[in-house]
Amino acid sequence: MTPFLYAHQDLLLFAGVGLAKVIVFMGGVMTFAALLTLAERKVSALMQDRVGPNRASVFGFAFNGLFHPIADALKMIFKEDFVPAKAEKFLFTLAPFFAIAPVIALFAFIPFGDYVTVLGYRVDLQIADLPSALFFILALSGLAIYGTFLAGWSAKNNFALLGAMRGAAQMISYEVALGLTLVGLLMIYGTAGLQEMVRAQGALLLGFIPAWGVVLQPFACVLFLIAAIAENKRTPFDLVEGESEIIGYFMEYSSMRFAGFMFAEFLEMIVIAMLLTTLFFGGWQVPYLYEAGFTLPGGRAIPLDHYIVSALQVGSFTVKVVFFSWFMLIVRWTLPRFRFDQLMALCWKGLLPLALLNILATGAALLFLGKL
């Protein structure tokens, strides 16, 4: 080992472990996002009594459509890369990056497990453990709006601009509601760090109910889900891109530039599922599972190995995220689209006052019941 490497051993170890976490976690997320594009089409087919995509095959093996995400990606790469003559070229190119970059950054704050001990080193299963992670999540999701707006504006197309303006109004409105739904959680857990929040959710209420966010803040959970789906511009809030009328802010985009927006939407879905899991459904917590194994409410203990406990926790996180992603797919193919005035009324006259009431009720409960 050279003197330089020896002197910076800790730093190198830190960087190496960090890189490994990014590769493993983001690799999983990206694969899941690709599979989710297929799941979206399969779920819609299921609900409309169709078969769905099943033709893309490799050497005659189709696996019921499993290769479609790869086929889609290849098609997107080889399509014509079109830029309108009057478009603002630089901003037109920048917009897809602005849409996808903040979403990818959000994954850094999600704790997908507690920690594992590898060769004597403690490795936290979270890419970046910040004490103010929740604020960063709000900050970065606030930046996603620029991708939408720039795409619509720089294309110099009236329909695209209309979509962008609808999008900007919708995202600004629902961001306010989204932020307010989280205040109750901040008050209860007294921290803005996501790992600490998940650890706090491992406690038990009355000796047998897991203290998950959904138990303590059921109201905020529903409001958060609605606001988050609206923020992601998915049906029933997809009038930003309403296919039957204005096509939307990415109207002039084709090939991989369009794929950027599309992929950002699916990644955002996964982030929402992960945030919902982390904030309201105990993150990686399995009820009654602690570091040493299961301890049931009756007092019976089942000791388990450290690696089995870690695997169960990561598995629990994955199952919850997959479930909420599936739930969002079901919502899309069940509900019809809102009208724009209904959308704004729902936010400003519905979600916002209810979120404020929730804060008031949480404050009153904390005041009279004392700290939880």
Place this chain on the structure above:
Amino acid sequence: MIAAAVYALGALAALATLLMLFQRNPVKAAMLMLTALLATAGIYLALSAQLLAALQIILYAGAIMTLFIVALTVLPQAWRDHPARAPFIKVLGLAAAAVILTELVQAAAALKTAVRPTGFSETGALALAQQLFGRFAFQFELLSLVILASIVGAVALAAKRRDA
């Protein structure tokens, strides 16, 4: 390494602000201002003031700039290219800029001699909230009145222009 990051981000912020001043297209000017705001947030991050960086992005880049951009698109006046101002207004503007620059240079000179703190630990969200809603509660609430007044003023100005 920290100093290099601070200088690089500071240079980026200054450059973006300068370009913004000479940009006539309102949306492009807004994007340049966004670059400057994000670079400032980057400086805070480099100095390990995480909460401040997050608040900078939420308040300036997330809230104020987006409202700015939406206002630009909603108001048709913003799309028209305004004719160049009369010469004496330009001179007045330059004079005001010169005064502000001298003030800033004077203020910065004092900072250079200030003692550099040895240990830095950021004020957490809890401590900040306790100050805002405890000791400075009155000032904090007063500030919301100022913002309300500015909203009323903005609405009044926009409504007046629409009649003309």
